[in-house]
Amino acid sequence: MPEKLLEVKHLKKYFNQGKPDMVKAIDDVTFDIYQGETLGLVGESGCGKSTTGRTIIRLYEATDGQVLYRGQDIHKIKSKKALKELNKKIQMIFQDPYASLNPRMKVADIIAEGIDIHGIAKSNKERMDRVYELLETVGLNREHANRFPHEFSGGQRQRIGIARALAVNPEFIIADEPISALDVSIQAQVVNLLKRLQKEHGLTYLFIAHDLSMVKYISDRIGVMYFGKLVELAPSDELYKNPMHPYTRSLLSSIPLPDPDAERNRKRIRYDPKSHQYMEEDQLKMREVRPGHFVYCSEKEFNQYQQNIE
Amino acid sequence: MEKILDVKNLEINFHTQSGTVHAVRGVDFYLNKGETLAIVGESGSGKSVTAQAIMKLLPTPPAEIVKGQIILDGEDIVPMTDKQMQNVRGNKVSMIFQDPMTSLNPTMKIGFQIAELIMKNQKVTKQEARVNTIKLLKMVGIPNPAERYGQYPHQFSGGMRQRVMIAIALAAKPKLLIADEPTTALDVTIQAQILELMKNLKQTLETSIIFITHDLGVVANMADRVAVMYAGQIIETGTVDEIFYDPRHPYTWGLLSSMPSLDYRGAELHAIPGSPPDLTMPPKGDGFAPRSSYAMQIDLEEEPPVFQVSETHFVKSWLLHPNAPKVDPPKAVLLRKRTLPGTFEKPVLVGGEI
Amino acid sequence: MATHTPDQGKFVFVSHNLEQAEKIEKKSIGFWGEAWYRFRQNKLAIFGIVLLLIIIGFAIFAPMFSQYNYAKNDLMNTNQPPSSQHWFGTDDLGRDVFVRNWIGARISITIGVVAALIDIVIGVIWGGIAGLKGGKTDEILMRIADILYGIPNLLVVILLMVVFSSDKGSDLLTMIIAMSITGWINMARIVRGQVIQLKNQEFVLASRTLGAGFNRILFKHLIPNTMGPILVTLTLTIPTAIFTEAFLSFLGLGLTPPLASWGTMANEGLPAMEYYPWRLFPPAIFICITMFAFNVIGDGLRDALDPRTRK
Numbered sequence: 001m002p003e004k005l006l007e008v009k010h011l012k013k014y015f016n017q018g019k020p021d022m023v024k025a026i027d028d029v030t031f032d033i034y035q036g037e038t039l040g041l042v043g044e045s046g047c048g049k050s051t052t053g054r055t056i057i058r059l060y061e062a063t064d065g066q067v068l069y070r071g072q073d074i075h076k077i078k079s080k081k082a083l084k085e086l087n088k089k090i091q092m093i094f095q096d097p098y099a100s101l102n103p104r105m106k107v108a109d110i111i112a113e114g115i116d117i118h119g120i121a122k123s124n125k126e127r128m129d130r131v132y133e134l135l136e137t138v139g140l141n142r143e144h145a146n147r148f149p150h151e152f153s154g155g156q157r158q159r160i161g162i163a164r165a166l167a168v169n170p171e172f173i174i175a176d177e178p179i180s181a182l183d184v185s186i187q188a189q190v191v192n193l194l195k196r197l198q199k200e201h202g203l204t205y206l207f208i209a210h211d212l213s214m215v216k217y218i219s220d221r222i223g224v225m226y227f228g229k230l231v232e233l234a235p236s237d238e239l240y241k242n243p244m245h246p247y248t249r250s251l252l253s254s255i256p257l258p259d260p261d262a263e264r265n266r267k268r269i270r271y272d273p274k275s276h277q278y279m280e281e282d283q284l285k286m287r288e289v290r291p292g293h294f295v296y297c298s299e300k301e302f303n304q305y306q307q308n309i310e
Numbered sequence: 311m312e313k314i315l316d317v318k319n320l321e322i323n324f325h326t327q328s329g330t331v332h333a334v335r336g337v338d339f340y341l342n343k344g345e346t347l348a349i350v351g352e353s354g355s356g357k358s359v360t361a362q363a364i365m366k367l368l369p370t371p372p373a374e375i376v377k378g379q380i381i382l383d384g385e386d387i388v389p390m391t392d393k394q395m396q397n398v399r400g401n402k403v404s405m406i407f408q409d410p411m412t413s414l415n416p417t418m419k420i421g422f423q424i425a426e427l428i429m430k431n432q433k434v435t436k437q438e439a440r441v442n443t444i445k446l447l448k449m450v451g452i453p454n455p456a457e458r459y460g461q462y463p464h465q466f467s468g469g470m471r472q473r474v475m476i477a478i479a480l481a482a483k484p485k486l487l488i489a490d491e492p493t494t495a496l497d498v499t500i501q502a503q504i505l506e507l508m509k510n511l512k513q514t515l516e517t518s519i520i521f522i523t524h525d526l527g528v529v530a531n532m533a534d535r536v537a538v539m540y541a542g543q544i545i546e547t548g549t550v551d552e553i554f555y556d557p558r559h560p561y562t563w564g565l566l567s568s569m570p571s572l573d574y575r576g577a578e579l580h581a582i583p584g585s586p587p588d589l590t591m592p593p594k595g596d597g598f599a600p601r602s603s604y605a606m607q608i609d610l611e612e613e614p615p616v617f618q619v620s621e622t623h624f625v626k627s628w629l630l631h632p633n634a635p636k637v638d639p640p641k642a643v644l645l646r647k648r649t650l651p652g653t654f655e656k657p658v659l660v661g662g663e664i
Numbered sequence: 665m666a667t668h669t670p671d672q673g674k675f676v677f678v679s680h681n682l683e684q685a686e687k688i689e690k691k692s693i694g695f696w697g698e699a700w701y702r703f704r705q706n707k708l709a710i711f712g713i714v715l716l717l718i719i720i721g722f723a724i725f726a727p728m729f730s731q732y733n734y735a736k737n738d739l740m741n742t743n744q745p746p747s748s749q750h751w752f753g754t755d756d757l758g759r760d761v762f763v764r765n766w767i768g769a770r771i772s773i774t775i776g777v778v779a780a781l782i783d784i785v786i787g788v789i790w791g792g793i794a795g796l797k798g799g800k801t802d803e804i805l806m807r808i809a810d811i812l813y814g815i816p817n818l819l820v821v822i823l824l825m826v827v828f829s830s831d832k833g834s835d836l837l838t839m840i841i842a843m844s845i846t847g848w849i850n851m852a853r854i855v856r857g858q859v860i861q862l863k864n865q866e867f868v869l870a871s872r873t874l875g876a877g878f879n880r881i882l883f884k885h886l887i888p889n890t891m892g893p894i895l896v897t898l899t900l901t902i903p904t905a906i907f908t909e910a911f912l913s914f915l916g917l918g919l920t921p922p923l924a925s926w927g928t929m930a931n932e933g934l935p936a937m938e939y940y941p942w943r944l945f946p947p948a949i950f951i952c953i954t955m956f957a958f959n960v961i962g963d964g965l966r967d968a969l970d971p972r973t974r975k
Contacts (some may be wrong), residue, residue, distance in 0.1 A: 044497035045468075057873055087875035100866035104695060104888040114874040148694060153585045154353070164870065183352035184524045188568035188581035195578075210497065213527075217570035217579065254502040256527030257571050259646065260550045263530045268502050327701055599678075608674035633675045 005172055005204050006033040006056070011065035013048075013055050025051040027228035028065070030286065033172075038198065038205040040219030040236070042212055044251075047225040049208045050095075053174045056206070057092050069172070088118060091170035095177035097157035101149040107160055108145035111135070114168035134163040138193060155186035159193065166197070174206045179214065191218055212255055216240060221292075224248050230286065234293040244295045244305050247271045276301070313381075314485055314518045315341040315364070320378030322359055325371060329590035333359045335542035337378075341486070346512065346519040348529040348550070350565070351539035354586040357522050360539075361488050364520075365405050366395045383485055400431055404479040408491040410471035413478070414463040421447075421459030424478055431482040446477045449514075451507055469500035473507065483515060490522045505531055526569055530554060535622065538562050541587050541597030548623035555648045557639065558625040558657075560602040567642035580640050596628065604629060604637055617657035620650070630657040702968040709964025715957040719950065723769035732760035734767040735922035743940045753942040755932065764924045765946045771925040773954065775836070776906035779843030784898050786844070787851025788890075792882050794852070795859030806856070813849045820845055821908070825917045835920060842912070843905045851897050858890040892969035899962035903955035910951055926951050 013026040025048045033039045041049045054060050056067050058074055067074045069090065077083055091114075094100035101110055108131050114120070121127035132142045138159040149157055158178060165173055175194065179187040191214060197203060209215045215222060216236045224232045224239075224247065232245040243249045250271035256263060278284065282298035289295050289305045297305065322334035334356045341347045351357040362368050364380055366387060379386045383402055387395065407413060415423055424446060425439040434442070440459070447455035450473040463471060472492060479487055489508070493501040505528065512519055521532050529536055530550060537547040538561065546559040557563055567580040584601040587593050593600070599609035608628050617630035628634055638644060703709055727734065732750075738758030746753040752761035794805040821842045828838045859882075862868060868885055876885075887894075906926075912918055913927030914934075921928070926947035933944030 044499065054869075059869055059872060084875045087873065090873075092870065092873045094866040094870060096866055100870055102867045102871075102885055102889065104891075105884075113871060113876070117875045117877075117880070150695075155585060161870070164874070168874065184526070185352060185564060185568050185582040186585070188579040189583065192579055192581050212498070213570045251498060254499045256502075256505075256525070256531040258526035258530050258554065258566065258569060259571070260530045260554055263527075268506075271499070327698070605678050606675050607678055610678065611674065628675070631675070633672050635675060635677075 002034040002036055004032045005035045005070065006206075007066070007068040007071075008032070008052075008056065009066045009068070011052070011055065011067060012063045013051055013060055014063045017063065024228045026055060029225075029228070029230045031223055031230060031233055033204060033206060035204055036198075036202060037220045038207055038218055040215035040222040041206060041208045041225060042210060042215050042222060042251075043225035044210060046227065048228040049210075049225050050176055052225070053092070053176045053206060053208050057090055057174055058086075059092075084118065088114075088168045089170055090172045090174065091165035091168065093158070093161050093165055093173060093175045093178045096181055097154040097161070098149075098181075100161050101157055103149055105148075106145070107135075107147055107149065107152075110149070110160060111145075111163045111167055113164065118168060120168065130167065134167055137166065137197070138163045139189075153186075154182050155189055158182060158186075158190050162190075162193065162197070166201075169201075170203070172204045172206070174208070176208050177210070178207075180209060180211065187214065194218065212251065224251065229296060231296040232294065233286065234290075238290070238293055242290070242293070242309075244289060244293070244308075245297070246275060247273075311342040313340050314343045314383060315520075316379070316381040317360075317364070318379045318381070320360065320363065320380065321376040322356075322363055322368070323374045323376050324359075325374065326590075331589045332592045333373075333542055333589060334363070335589075335592060337539075337542075337544050339537050339544060339547060341518050341520060343485075343518055344512075344516060345534045346521055346532050348521045348523060348533035348536045349539060350524060350526070350529055350536060351522075352524055352586060354541070354589065355539040356542040357539050358490055361405065361490050361520065361522055364486075364488060365399055365403060366390065366392075367405070400427065400482045400484065402484055403486040403488065404482070404484040405488040405490065406472070406475045406479045406492050408494050410468070410475040411463065413475055414471065416463050419460050419462055420466070420474055421461075424474075424481055427478060427481050443477075443481075446481060447474075449511070450474070450477045450480075451503070452477075467500075468496055469504060472496065472500075472504055476504075476507065476511070480511060480515060480517070483517075485518060486520065487512075487517050488520045488522070491524075492521075493528065494523065494525070501528075508532070526554075526565065527571070538565070541593065542589055543597060543626065545598065545626045546624070548620070551650055552620065552623045555646055556619075556623075556650055556653065557643060558619060558623075558630060559598075559627050560604045560629070560639075561598045563639045563643050564602075566646075567640045580642065606634065616660050618654070618660045619657050620652045620654055623653070624660070625657070632656070699965075699968045703964050706964040706967060708960045709968075712957040712960035712964065715953060716961065719769060719954055719957070720773070723766050723773065726766040727763050727770075730760065730763045732763045734759060734764045734924060743936070743943075745940075746942050752946050753940070755940075755943050756936065759922075761929075761943060761946060764929060765926075765950065768924045768926040768929050768947055769950060769954075771836070771919070771923065772906050772909060772927065772951070773902075775839055775843060775909050775925065776902040779840050779847065779905040780898055780901040782840070782844040783847035783851055783901055784894060787848035788855050788887060788894060790848065791852035791855030791857075792859055792887060792890075795856035796863055796878065796882050796886060798860075802856075806853075809849045809852055812846060815846075817846045818911075821912065822915070822917060825912065836923070839909060839912075839919060843908055847901055847905065851894070851901070854893050854897055855887075855890055858893055859886050862886050862889055892966075895969065896962050896966040899958055899965055903958040906951065906955060906958075910947075 008029060008031050011026050011029045015023040015025055029052060041052065043049045051060065055062050062075050069086065074086065077086065108128065111131050111134055112127055115127055115130060121130060131145055135142055135144055140156060140159055152160065179190050182190060195218060198205060207215060207219055219236050221233065221235050222239050223230050224245065226247045232239065232248045240252065243252050250269045253267065253269040278298060284296060284298055286294045286296050287302045289302065290309065295305060317337060317339050320334055320337045324331040324333050337360060349357045359368065363375060375388055378388065380388050382398065387398060421440065421443050424443045428434065428439040428442050429436065444455045444459055447458060452458050452470060452473055466474060493504050496504065508519065511517065523529060533550045535547065535549050536553040537544045538559065540561050546553065546557065546562050553562065557566060564582040568582055570579055582601050587597055595611050596609035596614050599605040606628060614626050614628045616624055616626045618624050629637060736759065741754050741758045742756050744750055744754040750760050750762060752765060755761055790805060790809065794802040824842045824845065825838065863886065868881060871881055871885055909925060910927030910930060913925060913931045916931065918928040918931060919925055929947040930944060933947065937944045
């Protein structure tokens with residue numbers, strides 16, 4: 001049984017707390033990520049998946065709850081030194097290939113930034129060797145090191161971003177919609193690269209995206225978020241075969257398939273939050289309906305789901 | 311079948327500081343009345359430029375329609391002046407874009423923006439225009455249309471704005487609607503709603519649609535026929551069944567095998583390596599050859615001719631030449647492959663027309 | 665369209681070179697190279713540069729090659745109209761107006777440029793820190809700037825001048841400091857605005873996740889990406905400084921004679937305008953030309969550097 005690398009416990013992130021325009025971006029979310037796995041996080045705009053990623057890496061401070069990395073509470077770390085160590089362990093890949101690279105910096109400097117900050121290289125030669133190595137790892141050429149971001153295509157820029165994250169030898173990478181802004185045929189390139197790197201370097205991923213098909217392909221387990229809450233969490237195949245939460249089922253039924261016959265027969269299920277008919281006294285929490293398959297529901301619904309399986 | 315649009319041999323260049331970009335390099339396609347044609351391609355394929363050319367929205371300079379004809383409802387619009395085009399746009403052809411915010415004036419109430427257009431186009435009174443606008447808003451599925459009439463764009467969600475944009479585009483009941491990636495930026499459930507709306511409207515208003523997208527699921531959902539664009543040319547075109555169940559061009563194969571679907575059981579995604587070519591130096595032979603695992607020597611030297619595989623299915627590739635070796639498409643494509651009725655026994659050479 | 669049947673030998677598979685697939689054909693130009701290209705297209709801006717170069721050229725070389733000294737009095741030849749000996753005539757102390765005009769150029773332009781540079785440095789650091797730190801720091805810094813901005817500019821400058829000058833006039837340093845006193849506020853606001861916009865961009869977030877500290881983010885990421893507006897503001901602040909100096913000189917608060925700036929020359933030339941116009945017109949005209957040149961250059965820079973119209 002692989003160990004838990006990351007534990008998110010009752011995480012809350014509220015923006016504009018106390019004001020009339022308060023947004024509960026993350027509203028009591030709990031999940032674990034195991035060493036070596038890829039956990040996918042899906043949902044539509046406003047569900048809080050990006051905020052979750054950024055709060056885990058401490059780009060945002062949590063309003064409440066804990067994020068434990070190898071047992072250590074990330075948000076309680078005060079010392080700069082300890083924070084720097086953490087920066088090396090957890091890295092992030094961003095969504096927008098055009099905004100995630102400093103347009104005034106050469107590619108070599110962009111990739112080497114982590115190396116420079118942490119003093120990983122002892123000489124300029126060592127630094128450049130590492131940069132060339134990283135460029136080749138992500139499928140680019142050595143001569144690209146002296147160029148500027150605007151000379152590259154979207155897919156190539158994403159790969160530069162991946163090289164930058166790898167430069168500090170992280171253990172855990174949060175990929176925040178890394179392929180959403182890329183062309184279709186390029187998405188597969190980047191996803192394949194991520195998979196290969198995971199195998200070669202023993203990486204653990206949190207893969208945040210809204211394209212359920214791609215998330216299913218790359219993830220071992222998937223969490224579905226809806227308005228700040230995690231509504232379902234299950235292994236990928238299981239989620240697709242037996243979706244239980246009505247939102248998940250609606251989401252899955254809305255995705256068009258690249259198959260005209262299937263499309264002619266597909267019936268979309270609509271989701272109405274009121275259909276749950278929750279009462280005041282209903283206790284809503286994540287319950288394990290099947291081994292490894294959790295659904296956010298009331299006791300009544302839980303019994304219902306269990307019955308449906310039999 | 312009556313043709314509402316016939317594009318012949320279209321070539322468009324862009325003059326930029328880094329050189330002349332040959333964005334559209336000889337494109338031919340047509341649209342029948344009542345049909346939905348999907349144009350599939352990635353960035354740099356020329357699909358958006360082609361669409362904007364049909365509306366003559368390209369700023370000239372830097373764009374230049376080097377040659378070709380765009381015959382819309384019987385008239386060639388290429389030589390038309392901007393004044394003449396003003397009567398065409400909105401009335402005969404209209405367009406909706408990926409980002410509705412750029413077409414909506416943020417300082418004007420939504421209802422007024424639509425009513426103004428109606429008044430201009432149909433010479434009706436302000437009252438009548440308002441009534442028609444509210445009807446339109448209702449038709450595109452906006453709840454409480456009378457109330458929403460007086461609201462501003464920022465008070466609408468992304469999906470709602472897209473509906474408003476559709477309402478504006480259809481206000482003058484154009485015969486052709488061009489939709490340039492209208493749902494790419496929308497959530498999946500909203501996208502599903504918008505696509506359903508478009509299909510309904512197409513039926514009620516008898517509009518023909520050109521739908522530009524890179525999402526093959528959306529294509530399978532919406533299209534009657536499909537044209538696949540790469541590097542400024544159409545490399546394959548056919549009915550939606552032909553493209554998905556009997557594709558013949560390596561790029562189409564690449565697209566189909568690089569997209570995981572929910573029911574995908576394959577081991578690895580087949581990514582197309584490399585990036586699309588730089589069109590300031592257009593490739594000599596087959597534009598896709600440098601990235602194709604099926605590339606032959608001739609692909610690097612001469613541009614492929616067009617072969618016809620059925621009444622509706624055309625492919626621009628040397629692989630269909632009688633001298634070419636027999637190849638199998640990748641596994642993901644083979645899994646779905648079937649022989650469709652109407653397929654010729656042997657591909658027929660047809661030359662430059664597609 | 666193929667009207668011939670190609671050789672059978674051509675239908676053999678070729679293996680593709682993946683490195684070739686990733687190659688970028690175009691030469692690497694860089695941000696400034698592209699900006700320069702765009703700038704070059706702006707005829708007016710180029711005209712401005714040419715004008716400026718001519719004026720600077722004269723400012724440097726004209727006094728060097730002239731037989732006359734700007735401070736030397738020649739009481740035999742006062743108020744002479746322009747002639748082949750004195751191209752711009754002489755003033756009331758017999759000094760050659762032509763040479764004085766170019767000495768004036770040196771001083772006016774120097775004051776303008778140095779004052780603007782000081783403004784830039786103070787403004788960038790002030791606005792950068794306020795924008796990046798945000799919160800209370802931002803509030804305090806910008807409130808101070810607002811208050812200073814509210815005090816009538818000229819009043820502050822005049823007060824300073826009065827305190828630090830003698831009744832003959834002021835020296836160069838005092839002038840420069842006086843010029844820079846409130847000019848930095850505009851720059852600070854612009855930089856702060858840019859920084860606030862940029863600090864939430866993903867490349868800055870990425871830097872934070874890599875462990876970058878405040879200084880690195882401000883000086884390596886934010887300010888280099890603000891160079892466009894900084895440069896434009898710099899170019900447009902210079903003419904303001906030149907004009908302000910001229911204006912102060914007009915009020916009699918200018919430089920100690922025999923130092924001459926265009927402003928002091930204009931000030932001296934004004935009362936004699938009716939009879940000896942050649943004493944007023946050269947400095948006045950050249951102030952205008954120089955301001956015009958800097959303004960069109962600034963506009964040209966703004967267009968050339970605008971990221972929105974770049975690819």
